[in-house]
Amino acid sequence: xxxxxxxxxxxxxEEGYLTDSSxxxxxxxxxxxxxxxxxxxxxxxxxxxxxxxxxxxxxxLTIRGIGKSGVVNAKEFYGLFPxxxxxxxxxxxxxPKPTSCI
Amino acid sequence: MxxxxxxxxxxxxxxxxxANLEDVxxxxxxxxxxxxxxxxxxxxxxxxxxxxxxxxxxxxxxxATTGNPGMRMPGxxxxxxxxxxxxxxxxxxxxMMRKQMEELDIPPVDEFLELITAGGGQIYAxxxxxxxxxxxxxxLSDEVEAVITVGELYEMCDGAGTQIVFT
Numbered sequence: 001x002x003x004x005x006x007x008x009x010x011x012x013x014e015e016g017y018l019t020d021s022s023x024x025x026x027x028x029x030x031x032x033x034x035x036x037x038x039x040x041x042x043x044x045x046x047x048x049x050x051x052x053x054x055x056x057x058x059x060x061l062t063i064r065g066i067g068k069s070g071v072v073n074a075k076e077f078y079g080l081f082p083x084x085x086x087x088x089x090x091x092x093x094x095x096p097k098p099t100s101c102i
Numbered sequence: 103m104x105x106x107x108x109x110x111x112x113x114x115x116x117x118x119x120x121a122n123l124e125d126v127x128x129x130x131x132x133x134x135x136x137x138x139x140x141x142x143x144x145x146x147x148x149x150x151x152x153x154x155x156x157x158x159x160x161x162x163x164x165x166a167t168t169g170n171p172g173m174r175m176p177g178x179x180x181x182x183x184x185x186x187x188x189x190x191x192x193x194x195x196x197x198m199m200r201k202q203m204e205e206l207d208i209p210p211v212d213e214f215l216e217l218i219t220a221g222g223g224q225i226y227a228x229x230x231x232x233x234x235x236x237x238x239x240x241x242l243s244d245e246v247e248a249v250i251t252v253g254e255l256y257e258m259c260d261g262a263g264t265q266i267v268f269t
Contacts, residue, residue, distance in 0.1 A: 060207065063217060064213075065207060067220070074216070074221065075221075077220075078221045078222065101135055102135070
């Protein structure tokens, strides 16, 4: 289905995850973040870039992996995206919801 | 008919009473998964489960190679109990399991505890079991929040949407 985010029509799934990662822009990220109650800082964008690169390379995202990313440690990651960090971070990054259990 | 209201899981308490690699990891994976979902998470380690939070033993947990019907040889053949009892077999099999978990990005126990507490999860040790095994707080991982009694444990389990799981 389509959804109007930040003035652009993008295709999303029923949970609001972008189904086409190439439609992602920083403005869309900020709009989704606002819906999730997160205000994006430079650190967020740095992490979003890391997440998008990881997914583009076909790698599995885990909190452990992000904690070792060199961008943030696990605790800081929870601080940036309070509640459910991996779900929120992927949604804001315009990549699919992670399927990892860890 | 009355409409049943759906109450989301808000808080979970996992109790781990065994030192087997698989029992400890079941508790840790479920706890970490709950933390990742934003659920308030606590793990209570008691009896042999204390091995999982004792500095000396936490990263050397074993899986049982005798009396474990789920045990298989590589390739799927049955694992004879007599073989499992030979010296070094249990240590070798356990090391192999730990290696396979590492390949799946499942962290060692000490690091797993850090991940759980990084997300706000809390680790507790059972006072009675500590006394039984003659352990002190200093023997335990720094990630352990406190040594508590069963009564204190139940006090933490108030509120709708709380579940207790014994692994």
